[in-house]
Amino acid sequence: MRFTIFQDSRQGDRSGNEDRVGYTYSKDVLLMVIADGMGGHMQGEVAAEIAVTEITRLFQQEARNRLRRPADFLVSVINAAHRAIVSHAVAENLLESPRTTCVVCIVQNGSAWWAHAGDSRLYVLRGGKLAAATQDHSRVQQMIDSGLLSREAAATHPERNKIFSCLGGVVPPVIAVGAEFALQTGDTILISTDGFWGPIPADLIANLLRKQDVVGLLPGLLTEAQKRAAGQSDNLSVVAMTWEAQDDTLSIDTEQLDSEHFTTSSNTMDLDRHAIVEDVTEEEIEKAIAEIQNAIKKVPR
Numbered sequence: 001m002r003f004t005i006f007q008d009s010r011q012g013d014r015s016g017n018e019d020r021v022g023y024t025y026s027k028d029v030l031l032m033v034i035a036d037g038m039g040g041h042m043q044g045e046v047a048a049e050i051a052v053t054e055i056t057r058l059f060q061q062e063a064r065n066r067l068r069r070p071a072d073f074l075v076s077v078i079n080a081a082h083r084a085i086v087s088h089a090v091a092e093n094l095l096e097s098p099r100t101t102c103v104v105c106i107v108q109n110g111s112a113w114w115a116h117a118g119d120s121r122l123y124v125l126r127g128g129k130l131a132a133a134t135q136d137h138s139r140v141q142q143m144i145d146s147g148l149l150s151r152e153a154a155a156t157h158p159e160r161n162k163i164f165s166c167l168g169g170v171v172p173p174v175i176a177v178g179a180e181f182a183l184q185t186g187d188t189i190l191i192s193t194d195g196f197w198g199p200i201p202a203d204l205i206a207n208l209l210r211k212q213d214v215v216g217l218l219p220g221l222l223t224e225a226q227k228r229a230a231g232q233s234d235n236l237s238v239v240a241m242t243w244e245a246q247d248d249t250l251s252i253d254t255e256q257l258d259s260e261h262f263t264t265s266s267n268t269m270d271l272d273r274h275a276i277v278e279d280v281t282e283e284e285i286e287k288a289i290a291e292i293q294n295a296i297k298k299v300p301r
Contacts, residue, residue, distance in 0.1 A: 001030060001107070001254045004245035006214040009267045012195050012226050012233035014039075019193050019237035020048040020100075022266030024056055027257040029063040030107040031056070032239045036120050036193040038099040038166060047098030047168045050088060051081040052268050055104055060262050070106045071177050074115035078102055078167065078175050085168035099168040103134065103191045107241070112181045112189055117165040117173035121197050124181060125188040125206040132181055133202065137165035137174055185244040188214060195234030199225040214240040215250055237267075 011017040018037030023030065035051040037044025055077045067073050081102065089097035101118025114122050116134050124132040165174035183189075188209055200221055208217055218238055226233040245251040257263075 001025070001028065002244050002251050003030065003107075003241050004213055004215060004247065004250045005030075005032075005239070005241045005252065006218050007239040007265055007267075008219065008222060009237035010222055010226065010235065012235050013229065013231055014233070014235055016045065017235045017267075018045040018048055019195070019235040020045070020052040020266070020268050021191075021193075021237040021239050022052050022056060022264065022268060023239055023241070024059060024262050024264040024266075025252075025254060026063055026262050027254045027259050028066050028108055029059075030241065031059045031063070032105045032107075032189070032191055032241060034103050034120050034191045034193060034237055034239060035167075036101040036118070036195075036235070036237070038101070038163075042094065042096055043098040044100060046088065047085045047100035049268050050085050050098075051100050051102050051167055052266060054081040054084045055102075056264065056266065056268075060264075063262075064259055066108050067106065070108065070113040071115070071180075074104050074106060074113060074177060075175050078104060078115060078117060078173065082167040082169075082173050089168070097168045097170070099166045101163065101193070102167050102173075105189055105191060107183070107189070107243070110183055110243075112183055113178060114181075114189075114191075115175050115177045117167060117175050118163050120191065120193050122178075122189065122191045123197075123202050123205070125190060125202070125209055126184065126186070128206050128210045130202045130206055131187070132178070134176065134178070136163070137176070138163045183243045185246075186242065188240055188242045190214075190238060190240040192238045193235060195229075195236035196222065196225050196238050198234070199228035209242075213245065213247060213250060214242050 009019050009021050021034045023032045033052050033055050035048035037048035058077045086097050101120040103116040103120045103122050105114040119136040119138045122134045
């Protein structure tokens with residue numbers, strides 16, 4: 001594999017950063033992942049931390065060789081991360097489980113697969129245009145799809161931050177899985193949280209990528225996204241990869257890597273922090289959710 005990759009996460013105008021983002025690759029497989037901890041729920045940054053850490057850990061267990069069923073793997077690891085978050089809530093006696101969005105992308109054999117829950121986004125940018133994108137699991141997206149709301153009005157709608165799928169909730173996440181997407185030389189896959197994609201349109205990114213590579217372009221666009229938010233910027237996080245990039249000074253060539261070797265970059269606090277959280281059975285997760293619901297009922301109103 002040969003590609004150029006960029007990653008960054010910024011606090012924006014918030015008091016802390018609840019976004020987590022990372023990538024890891026072996027000789028034959030690349031994983032990119034992003035999670036936006038939900039600020040309306042306690043410990044959103046912990047949910048995002050667990051999601052990225054758990055998905056990275058499981059990938060490194062399974063991807064020493066090419067993944068046999070990438071789409072199935074994506075669903076499996078997102079569900080595993082969801083269960084790990086709920087297990088954490090029970091272990092810490094939290095009245096409410098932390099929650100996070102999530103986007104995960106796998107690249108191998110010249111193709112990409114992705115899956116997501118929530119309103120963090122994935123774009124595939126090709127030749128100055130948007131070639132593919134995820135659809136937000138949000139109330140405003142449902143209204144757009146039903147013709148009740150324009151995309152322009154959605155940008156300022158009061159319910160634009162309400163989503164119906166996430167990791168860590170009392171019900172399993174709704175996971176959308178993209179079909180296999182064959183990559184062409186120069187294609188860029190970009191995943192980001194809403195602090196970035198909200199102020200910066202996809203077509204602008206696509207057009208600018210015709211003149212600049214991801215490493216040169218995205219730092220400035222992150223700064224521009226925060227500037228456009230006019231003091232109200234959410235956390236901003238991006239990981240972007242351009243396939244078969246030709247610039248030898250920036251591109252990564254994995255051909256010489258050992259199949260057992262992984263290179264990893266992430267803004268998680270410690271990739272081993274939640275390694276003690278083991279995968280649990282469906283019966284155990286149902287019991288954990290019931291405990292959370294019972295605790296909520298006992299809170300005086």
